[in-house]
Amino acid sequence: MQDESPDSHIIFSHAHHNGLSAEISNGRNGSSKVAKTNIAESMAQKAASLLAQGSESYTPIKSLNTFLFDWKIKARVTKKHNKKTWKNNRGQGTLLNVELIDSQGTQIQATFFNEQADHYENRLVENRVYLFANGQVKMANQKYTSIKNDYSIVFDKQSEIEEVDDDCSIQNRGFCFTTIQEINDFEQMRTIDAVGIITQVGILTQVNIKQSGAVKDRRNICIADESNLSI
Numbered sequence: 001m002q003d004e005s006p007d008s009h010i011i012f013s014h015a016h017h018n019g020l021s022a023e024i025s026n027g028r029n030g031s032s033k034v035a036k037t038n039i040a041e042s043m044a045q046k047a048a049s050l051l052a053q054g055s056e057s058y059t060p061i062k063s064l065n066t067f068l069f070d071w072k073i074k075a076r077v078t079k080k081h082n083k084k085t086w087k088n089n090r091g092q093g094t095l096l097n098v099e100l101i102d103s104q105g106t107q108i109q110a111t112f113f114n115e116q117a118d119h120y121e122n123r124l125v126e127n128r129v130y131l132f133a134n135g136q137v138k139m140a141n142q143k144y145t146s147i148k149n150d151y152s153i154v155f156d157k158q159s160e161i162e163e164v165d166d167d168c169s170i171q172n173r174g175f176c177f178t179t180i181q182e183i184n185d186f187e188q189m190r191t192i193d194a195v196g197i198i199t200q201v202g203i204l205t206q207v208n209i210k211q212s213g214a215v216k217d218r219r220n221i222c223i224a225d226e227s228n229l230s231i
Contacts, residue, residue, distance in 0.1 A: 057072075058072055058074040058131075061100070061104070061106040061108050062106040064108065064151055064153070065137060066137050066138065066139065068137065072132065072133040073133075074102060074129065074131055074167065075101060075108075075129070075132060076101050076172060077100060077127065077130065078101050078107070078173055079098065079126065079191075080099075080125075081096065081098065081099075083096045083118075084096075093114040093117075094118070095111055096121055098110050098111075099147060101170060101173075103167065107174040108147060108153060109152045109153070110132070110153040111153070111154050116155060116157060116159075123161075128166070129165070130161055130162060131160070132155070134159045135153040135156075136153065136156070137153055138154055139152075140152040143186075146178065146186075146190060146192050147176050175193040180196065180224070180225050180229040180230065181227035181229050183231065194225065197224050198221055199230055200221060201219070202219055202220035203219070204217055204219050
């Protein structure tokens with residue numbers, strides 16, 4: 001990356017590549033337990049308030065947190081990623097990530113592991129609307145998602161997912177814009193949204209796709225944004 005000082009305002013959007021949290025220390029006299037209970041009650045009250053703002057008694061995604069268990073969201077699948085294989089010191093398996101958005105425009109990432117990844121790989125279709133319940137809300141690992149939400153959902157065999165009729169109040173796309181400076185902290189092949197100024201347009205070339213053997217056109221561009229960096 002190089003320093004850049006753009007002085008024009010052509011907008012470029014590119015797609016590829018709120019929660020409450022608290023830390024509680026262990027106590028010897030039960031104060032930790034009391035603090036945790038107070039936080040759970042506070043978050044439950046916040047969720048109830050947000051739920052009252054929702055429609056048809058569905059839980060708004062922005063009210064989900066690790067202390068809320070009895071919830072049901074109505075959301076559109078905006079992105080279904082390819083199923084991946086994972087491996088670490090605890091074993092190996094497969095996972096499937098999907099991105100969801102509700103009628104309030106809040107996004108969240110949901111993950112299915114192993115048998116559930118196989119089960120829902122073809123049952124979940126991009127741009128369709130579903131009811132989701134009985135998932136486990138966890139803190140999101142921002143390293144593996146471009147969605148700006150403190151939480152994510154893991155669905156297992158106890159979860160309930162039902163396709164419903166399309167709902168025009170739920171938009172079919174959501175954006176989480178990031179700056180070029182923040183891209184330094186992302187892993188390769190992560191999908192991002194960015195807004196910037198086109199500063200350079202390369203010549204049209206052709207590349208061979210290894211997997212299919214097809215030949216595709218390619219054009220490289222350079223963009224800059226408000227972080228005074230270009231890529």
